[in-house]
Structures are given as C-alpha cells and as structure tokens.
Amino acid sequence: MEHGEKQITVIDEQGNEILCEVLFTFESEEFGKSYVLYYPVSDENEDEEDIEIHASSFSPSEDGEDGELKPIETEEEWDLVEEMLNTFLDEEGEE
Numbered sequence: 001m002e003h004g005e006k007q008i009t010v011i012d013e014q015g016n017e018i019l020c021e022v023l024f025t026f027e028s029e030e031f032g033k034s035y036v037l038y039y040p041v042s043d044e045n046e047d048e049e050d051i052e053i054h055a056s057s058f059s060p061s062e063d064g065e066d067g068e069l070k071p072i073e074t075e076e077e078w079d080l081v082e083e084m085l086n087t088f089l090d091e092e093g094e095e
Contacts, residue, residue, distance in 0.1 A: 006021075006022040007019055007020060007021055007022065007041065008020050008022060008036070008038060008069075010038070010054075010069065018040050019040070019041045020038040020039060020040050020041060020054070021038060021039055021040075021041050022036055022037070022038045023037040023038055023039060023053060023088070024036075024037055024084075024088055025037075026084055028077075028080060030080070031057075031076075031077055031080070033057040033058075033059070033077075034057065034058050034059065035055060035056070035057050035058070035072070035077075035080075035081055035084070036055070036056055036057075036058055036069070037053055037054070037055045037081070037084075037085060037088075038053070038054055038055075038056075039051045039052060039053050039054065040052065040054075053085065055072055055078075055081045055085075056069040056070060056071065056072065057069075057070045057071075057072055057073075057077070058070060
C-alpha cells in the first residue's frame with residue numbers, strides 16, 4: 001500500500017470537479033487492477049469524524065501520469081476493497 005499526501009480531481013455525475021485527498025492505493029494480482037481510496041477535501045471534513053470514502057479501480061498511464069478512474073464492478077472486488085480499508089484503519093488506529 002502506498003501512503004502519502006496526494007490529491008486528485010474527480011468529476012461527478014453533474015460534471016462538477018471535486019478535489020479529493022487520496023487515502024491510499026493498492027494493487028490486486030487476483031483482479032489485475034490497481035485501486036485508489038479517496039475522500040472529498042472540504043472545510044467541512046476537518047471537524048467531522050464521518051468522512052465519505054470512495055473507491056475506484058484505475059490503470060496508471062504509461063507516461064507515469066495519473067490514469068483514468070473506473071468503477072468497481074464486482075462484489076468480489078468490493079469485498080477486497082473493504083478488507084483493505086479495514087486493515088488500513090486498524091493500522092492507523094494503532095499509531
């Protein structure tokens with residue numbers, strides 16, 4: 001898993017650009033994909049404990065720039081993402 005300060009811009013269904021903070025990324029050999037977990041950056045989030053976390057699969061572009069985010073398509077992939085998130089949160093709670 002990669003940890004780090006990184007932001008991405010996501011376009012919602014209405015075409016609005018939303019700045020998001022990357023929580024972490026990981027790769028799955030089982031599904032042959034990379035995944036990113038992220039949450040919207042806003043002043044409101046600083047005081048809230050409940051942050052809405054989003055997840056997408058992505059394929060990094062060949063030039064090393066950010067790739068295109070794609071929806072997670074299967075229940076098995078969602079189970080994997082949930083397991084990785086729980087592991088991440090457990091590790092963060094121990095620090």
